[in-house]
Amino acid sequence: TQLLEQSPQFLSIQEGENLTVYCNSSSVFSSLQWYRQEPGEGPVLLVTVVTGGEVKKLKRLTFQFGDARKDSSLHITAAQPGDTGLYLCAGIRSGTYKYIFGTGTRLKVLA
Amino acid sequence: GAGVSQSPSNKVTEKGKDVELRCDPISGHTALYWYRQSLGQGLEFLIYFQGNSAPDKSGLPSDRFSAERTGGSVSTLTIQRTQQEDSAVYLCASSFLAGGPSSYNEQFFGPGTRLTVL
Numbered sequence: 281t282q283l284l285e286q287s288p289q290f291l292s293i294q295e296g297e298n299l300t301v302y303c304n305s306s307s308v309f310s311s312l313q314w315y316r317q318e319p320g321e322g323p324v325l326l327v328t329v330v331t332g333g334e335v336k337k338l339k340r341l342t343f344q345f346g347d348a349r350k351d352s353s354l355h356i357t358a359a360q361p362g363d364t365g366l367y368l369c370a371g372i373r374s375g376t377y378k379y380i381f382g383t384g385t386r387l388k389v390l391a
Numbered sequence: 392g393a394g395v396s397q398s399p400s401n402k403v404t405e406k407g408k409d410v411e412l413r414c415d416p417i418s419g420h421t422a423l424y425w426y427r428q429s430l431g432q433g434l435e436f437l438i439y440f441q442g443n444s445a446p447d448k449s450g451l452p453s454d455r456f457s458a459e460r461t462g463g464s465v466s467t468l469t470i471q472r473t474q475q476e477d478s479a480v481y482l483c484a485s486s487f488l489a490g491g492p493s494s495y496n497e498q499f500f501g502p503g504t505r506l507t508v509l
Contacts, residue, residue, distance in 0.1 A: 322500025
C-alpha cells in the first residue's frame with residue numbers, strides 16, 4: 281500500500297519555466313520532508329514542514345504543508361538545469377519513527 | 392570521510408546465494424535506517440535501529456531478510472537465498488535520533504549498494 285502519491289511522475293521542462301510537484305495522502309502526518317536525489321547518490325534533505333498550512337521558502341523553491349497535514353507541494357520558480365533530479369516526499373505519522381516515502385517525481389530541466 | 396558509507400557499491404550475485412550489505416553510519420548517530428529503492432522510484436522502508444535494537448522490522452519483505460547492528464555503529468543487512476526480485480538499490484541512512492521533525496532527526500543517506508541478482 282503506497283500511502284504517499286506524488287504527481288506528476290515525470291516532468292521535462294525548459295529552463296526558466298515554473299513547476300509544481302504534489303505529494304498526496306489520505307493519512308495525516310506529523311511532519312513531512314522533501315528530498316532531492318541525483319543518480320548514484322542517496323537522497324538529500326531539502327526541507328521539513330511540521331505545521332498545517334506552513335510555507336517554507338528555500339531560494340527558488342517553495343514548500344507548503346496542507347492545512348490537514350495530508351498533503352504537500354513543492355513549487356520551483358524559474359527552473360534551472362541544476363534542479364534536475366528525483367524529488368521525493370517523505371512523511372512520519374504520529375507515534376511512529378518510520379519514514380514513508382512518496383513514489384517520486386523525476387524532473388529534467390533542459391537548457 | 393564524515394558521511395555515511397556503504398559497501399560494496401555494486402554486488403552481482405546468482406539466484407540462491409546469500410549476500411551481506413554493510414553500512415557505516417556517521418559517528419555518534421544512534422539511529423540507522425535501511426531502505427530499498429527500485430528503478431529510481433520511491434524508497435521502501437525495511438528496518439530501523441535505535442542503538443543496537445530494532446524497534447520496527449515491519450518493512451522486511453520476508454524471513455530471507457535480516458539485519459543487525461553492533462556496537463551502536465556498523466549495520467549489516469543480510470539477504471539469504473537471493474531472488475531476482477531482490478534486485479534493487481539498498482540505501483542506508485543515519486540520524487542523531489530516530490524519527491520526528493527536529494534537526495536531531497535529519498537523515499543522512501549513504502550512496503547505496505546496487506544489488507543485481509542473476
